[in-house]
Amino acid sequence: MKAFARLYADLDETTATSEKVAALVRYFGDAPAADAAWAVHFLSGRRPKRLIRSGDLRAWATEAAAIPEWLFDESYHAVGDLAETIALLLPEPADPAGDSGPLRVWVEERLLRLRDLDPPAQRTALLAAWSELGGRERYVWNKLITGAFRVGASQRLVVRALAEVSGVPDEVIAHRLMGAWEPDADFFRRLVATDTEDADRSRPYPFALAYPLELEADALGPVEEWQAEWKWDGIRAQLVRRAGSVWLWSRGEDLLTGRFPEVELTGGVLPDGTVLDGELLPWLDGAPLPFAQLQRRIGRKTLSRKILAEVPVVLLAYDLLEDAGADVRGQPLVQRRARLEALVGALPGGAAIRMSPIVAALDWAALVDARQAARDQNAEGLMLKRRNSVYGVGRRRGDWWKWKVDPYSVDAVLIYAQLGSGRRAGLFTDYTFGIWDDGKLVPFAKAYSGLTDAEIAKVDAFVRQNTVERFGPVRVVKPELVFELAFEGIQRSSRHRSGIAVRFPRMARWRTDKRAADADSLDTVRALL
Amino acid sequence: MSLLRLTDRGLYCEAGDFHVDAWAAVPRVVVTHAHGDHVAWGCGAYLTSSAGAAVLAARLPAGAAITPLAYGESVTMGSVRVSLHPAGHILGSAQVRLELHGEVWVVSGDYKTEPDPTCTPFEPVRCRTFITESTFGLPIYRWRPEHEVMADINRWWRNNAEAGRVSLLYGYALGKAQRLIAGLDPGIGPILTHGAVERMTGVYRSQGVPLPPTTYAGAGARRDTPRGAIVVAPPAADASPWSRRFGPSSNAFASGWMRVRGARRRRSLDRGFALSDHADWPGLLAAIEATGAESVWVTHGYTTVLTRWLSEHGLEARAVATRFEGEREDAADAADTAEAAAP
Ligand SMILES: [Zn+2]
Ligand SMILES: [Zn+2]
Numbered sequence: 068m069k070a071f072a073r074l075y076a077d078l079d080e081t082t083a084t085s086e087k088v089a090a091l092v093r094y095f096g097d098a099p100a101a102d103a104a105w106a107v108h109f110l111s112g113r114r115p116k117r118l119i120r121s122g123d124l125r126a127w128a129t130e131a132a133a134i135p136e137w138l139f140d141e142s143y144h145a146v147g148d149l150a151e152t153i154a155l156l157l158p159e160p161a162d163p164a165g166d167s168g169p170l171r172v173w174v175e176e177r178l179l180r181l182r183d184l185d186p187p188a189q190r191t192a193l194l195a196a197w198s199e200l201g202g203r204e205r206y207v208w209n210k211l212i213t214g215a216f217r218v219g220a221s222q223r224l225v226v227r228a229l230a231e232v233s234g235v236p237d238e239v240i241a242h243r244l245m246g247a248w249e250p251d252a253d254f255f256r257r258l259v260a261t262d263t264e265d266a267d268r269s270r271p272y273p274f275a276l277a278y279p280l281e282l283e284a285d286a287l288g289p290v291e292e293w294q295a296e297w298k299w300d301g302i303r304a305q306l307v308r309r310a311g312s313v314w315l316w317s318r319g320e321d322l323l324t325g326r327f328p329e330v331e332l333t334g335g336v337l338p339d340g341t342v343l344d345g346e347l348l349p350w351l352d353g354a355p356l357p358f359a360q361l362q363r364r365i366g367r368k369t370l371s372r373k374i375l376a377e378v379p380v381v382l383l384a385y386d387l388l389e390d391a392g393a394d395v396r397g398q399p400l401v402q403r404r405a406r407l408e409a410l411v412g413a414l415p416g417g418a419a420i421r422m423s424p425i426v427a428a429l430d431w432a433a434l435v436d437a438r439q440a441a442r443d444q445n446a447e448g449l450m451l452k453r454r455n456s457v458y459g460v461g462r463r464r465g466d467w468w469k470w471k472v473d474p475y476s477v478d479a480v481l482i483y484a485q486l487g488s489g490r491r492a493g494l495f496t497d498y499t500f501g502i503w504d505d506g507k508l509v510p511f512a513k514a515y516s517g518l519t520d521a522e523i524a525k526v527d528a529f530v531r532q533n534t535v536e537r538f539g540p541v542r543v544v545k546p547e548l549v550f551e552l553a554f555e556g557i558q559r560s561s562r563h564r565s566g567i568a569v570r571f572p573r574m575a576r577w578r579t580d581k582r583a584a585d586a587d588s589l590d591t592v593r594a595l596l
Numbered sequence: 597m598s599l600l601r602l603t604d605r606g607l608y609c610e611a612g613d614f615h616v617d618a619w620a621a622v623p624r625v626v627v628t629h630a631h632g633d634h635v636a637w638g639c640g641a642y643l644t645s646s647a648g649a650a651v652l653a654a655r656l657p658a659g660a661a662i663t664p665l666a667y668g669e670s671v672t673m674g675s676v677r678v679s680l681h682p683a684g685h686i687l688g689s690a691q692v693r694l695e696l697h698g699e700v701w702v703v704s705g706d707y708k709t710e711p712d713p714t715c716t717p718f719e720p721v722r723c724r725t726f727i728t729e730s731t732f733g734l735p736i737y738r739w740r741p742e743h744e745v746m747a748d749i750n751r752w753w754r755n756n757a758e759a760g761r762v763s764l765l766y767g768y769a770l771g772k773a774q775r776l777i778a779g780l781d782p783g784i785g786p787i788l789t790h791g792a793v794e795r796m797t798g799v800y801r802s803q804g805v806p807l808p809p810t811t812y813a814g815a816g817a818r819r820d821t822p823r824g825a826i827v828v829a830p831p832a833a834d835a836s837p838w839s840r841r842f843g844p845s846s847n848a849f850a851s852g853w854m855r856v857r858g859a860r861r862r863r864s865l866d867r868g869f870a871l872s873d874h875a876d877w878p879g880l881l882a883a884i885e886a887t888g889a890e891s892v893w894v895t896h897g898y899t900t901v902l903t904r905w906l907s908e909h910g911l912e913a914r915a916v917a918t919r920f921e922g923e924r925e926d927a928a929d930a931a932d933t934a935e936a937a938a939p
Contacts, residue, residue, distance in 0.1 A: 079857070080867055134735055135908070141901050142736045147858050155736040155855065492858030520862070 091228030100252035108250035117214035132156040147492025150209030233259035271305035277467035297446035301348035340392030345384035383423035396458035474553035517574030612676035628705025629689035648688015683707035684718030686771030709879040720886030733898030746779035757824035785824030
């Protein structure tokens, strides 16, 4: 546990990639396989669900810190993170320098067992753990039990470090990390094994990702070198057809098998040894439905015949990663696309796997127009892929770009503010914005991102000096500051007071040139529907 | 009987006709210490500790009328007996003791209860009413011993030196910077200073505080800084062109605020070291208890928290406004920073 907490701190304390990798290499070089397996598990974002009710956790921590509840709450407000607040409040253990034992034991014999204990037994177990762990370890432990463990290292860095420790190529490590595995010593040995024949046939490939295009498209060179496709607003997925079975994987590496039976059924018609990359979309009468329709399906455990009929889903395929059992990611995109068209073309009519069409254009101007019209297709914009590009691992700059439609925008007034958490703890960074309706400001959207640190500091000072009323953690502020909010989708909603819900709202600009009275009204916003 | 009351120019003692740490120019002021949020320019006469007179003079325009008073000695102002007692915050920092007809009040100014090699340690003074600061008035603030934090800082410096990086260590130019310099291990490499730090370090040396040798880092281009060097600078110098001219570097901030991860992350520095010149939560409680005060005025920080805690523990406690408006905890620190950055 000590070494793992040290690793966590090392990753947290530096912003330099090379130092993060060095810290990971140090850790994996020394850690026993069983500990290393758990470390990989946590570092790759897998974490136990919340194991203890946060009310209980607060109560027991307050008790252990011997302070009144209100003082715990004040402390929590200042820190903005429950796990850290507790770690900072509890008395130091008698022997903080002592060895706390291996990570595996802490996870398997103490952490995971919490789930099966009743609250009084959980309390005893927690108080014991807190009294054994020093400050840094206690913090990591709290992060694990609150299900909020996040670490300052991307999967890519973990892969790089494991490759360095084992001498196995990055791609092999990345591949082995995908899909389902149990974090045990055997798994870790297989992960770093130099024999790269992997048994698990279900595994997808790491997804190639695109960067947002920030320059003018024509700066990319001749349009003939590029393939344009719609950028769909669905679920990115790989369909793996091997050994007589079909697996569907989302980009979050969740196995989606069983969720989209129509797509799997079609996948079974593909030849063995095929892997497709594409987008799962709700699709009716030859056109995509809004994303909200897909959400209706995602939320369900069992799929009724009714929902399957109302929201049928297809996989719009846009890439081929494996063909006749061979990894074809190194071939140029044009070649992969041709094979993909042949494979999908051979499927029977009405199949739930279709080609994601190419958006043909003779010049960049035509693509500019197409992008502007993307919303008519229920698309978010265009994808631009270099025709001769390979299918890269992770994000690679230069070959694949996402070119989204300019967002909608609305001028709205800051009406409520709340303290942020994490990096923004102690600062008012979470805002609610209102727009005018009948002479009153109605809450319209919440936004957290888009401001610079300097702007946040100014808004924070404004909130502190202009609080009109407090409701628990929420400050009602003088309606004075106007921000241009950008967002992607807009639709009617009965759950929102304004009757409107927007997707991905964020602050595009602080309109210091505008007064509250200049902000938009609900009528103007309704017109966007 | 009230020896002090809050006015729009800060705490005022009517019976002695003087202010303590005035917020604006007043005829007569007693100054606890020379930090920006405790000093107003343009006052007619300043009274401060002998140990702190030179520091105060360095922060005021030339010719300011400063009267020094040794710790423990007393003077009579009007009908009030005034004496100064070590506050352990920075060189010369003092608590102000006021006595009138047996009634005793103490204004703490800023203080810490931990030892600090660059100033006289805090001394508790018995009183009936104690006016305390509360910068770190939350139980999450508990300091590790100074030698442990300095060991961490020296380790960080040594690692940087070995990796060929310059170490940029930020701390307030007056007080924190000198305490850091005193704890640095000159065996690791040369210690360079920012102008604001070098000036105050000179004042410390002139007052007999032993500090390892430092070199003013200069203002011009200097890409040839020895890689093993550490540069001590005020936080406002971070990310400035001045800080970038040292080439490959690692940066860190030494402040009590660095105890909380969010505060460390927000500054996007490589490291944050929790080293403070203010009392931590146990320090505040112990100091207040040691005064034996029945009545406590709380200012400068987490006033509502500390006031409530003290009231729940049987003391008569009230919050008193601080010079800086609003509730920004680090306003005072920010003020120090701003002043230190000025030429
Ligand atoms: Zn001070
Ligand atoms: Zn102060």
